Amino acid sequence: MSFAASVLTLYPEMFPGALGLSLAGRALEAGTWSLEAIQIRDFATDKHRTVDDTPAGGGAGMVMRADVLARALDHASPPGDERPRLLMSPRGKPLTQARVRELAAGPGAVILCGRFEGVDQRLIEARGLEEVSIGDFILSGGEPAALVLLDAVVRLLPGVMGNAVSGEEESFENGLLEHPHYTRPQEFEGRPIPDVLISGNHKKIADWRRAEAEKLTRERRPDLLAADQPLVK
Numbered sequence: 001m002s003f004a005a006s007v008l009t010l011y012p013e014m015f016p017g018a019l020g021l022s023l024a025g026r027a028l029e030a031g032t033w034s035l036e037a038i039q040i041r042d043f044a045t046d047k048h049r050t051v052d053d054t055p056a057g058g059g060a061g062m063v064m065r066a067d068v069l070a071r072a073l074d075h076a077s078p079p080g081d082e083r084p085r086l087l088m089s090p091r092g093k094p095l096t097q098a099r100v101r102e103l104a105a106g107p108g109a110v111i112l113c114g115r116f117e118g119v120d121q122r123l124i125e126a127r128g129l130e131e132v133s134i135g136d137f138i139l140s141g142g143e144p145a146a147l148v149l150l151d152a153v154v155r156l157l158p159g160v161m162g163n164a165v166s167g168e169e170e171s172f173e174n175g176l177l178e179h180p181h182y183t184r185p186q187e188f189e190g191r192p193i194p195d196v197l198i199s200g201n202h203k204k205i206a207d208w209r210r211a212e213a214e215k216l217t218r219e220r221r222p223d224l225l226a227a228d229q230p231l232v233k
């Protein structure tokens with residue numbers, strides 16, 4: 001069974017976008033995953049196809065209407081659809097590699113992309129949406145966030161990455177940032193590759209990489225070392 005993504009958006013032209021190329025694009029062509037981009041505007045009922053309105057209580061910007069979004073969601077994800085329903089949102093739980101792995105192991109995802117000031121709170125509650133953030137910054141819309149999430153998920157699907165081992169050694173997979181990498185030439189602008197990496201001693205190389213990963217993590221992301229939750233179950 002392949003991973004089925006349905007994305008609800010005002011800009012379906014943004015999909016598959018970058019995910020139509022490289023590993024994700026080949027996997028899409030091969031049917032390892034599928035992507036359906038649904039135009040939210042098609043579920044508006046007035047002649048101007050309105051999807052937003054002014055915020056209750058006043059203030060700047062516009063809010064996406066609960067009724068229009070509910071119709072779009074119910075079309076994309078009818079009762080019995082087992083896929084999680086996600087709302088890309090800066091107020092959401094920050095996306096982690098652990099959540100990405102869970103999603104990749106499931107049947108797919110229904111992803112709602114916000115625009116303007118965001119979506120009516122009642123829609124989030126009534127449809128049990130899981131709010132997911134890709135970081136502490138504000139995008140102009142949920143589409144780039146959905147592309148980021150799907151990119152992270154799709155590369156984990158069986159058969160997508162040529163060398164499956166490299167996925168397990170990646171940053172975050174063992175609670176550490178990854179060690180530095182080197183390749184030819186042996187010397188670049190006076191900087192040689194560290195001796196240990198050309199020693200041929202696999203035990204020493206593994207120990208060196210582990211030590212570098214720990215040092216880097218201590219310097220840059222001490223929060224990862226302090227986390228009491230394993231990053232990957």
Ligand code: SAH
Nearest residue numbers: 088089114117118133134138139141142145
């Ligand atoms: N007024 C909102 C921001 C709206 S940005 C606030 O202050 O919280 C418009 C849309 O972009 C959001 O509805 C969401 O879908 C998307 N978005 C913006 N930043 C995001 C982030 N960091 N992660 C995921 N989605 C984001």
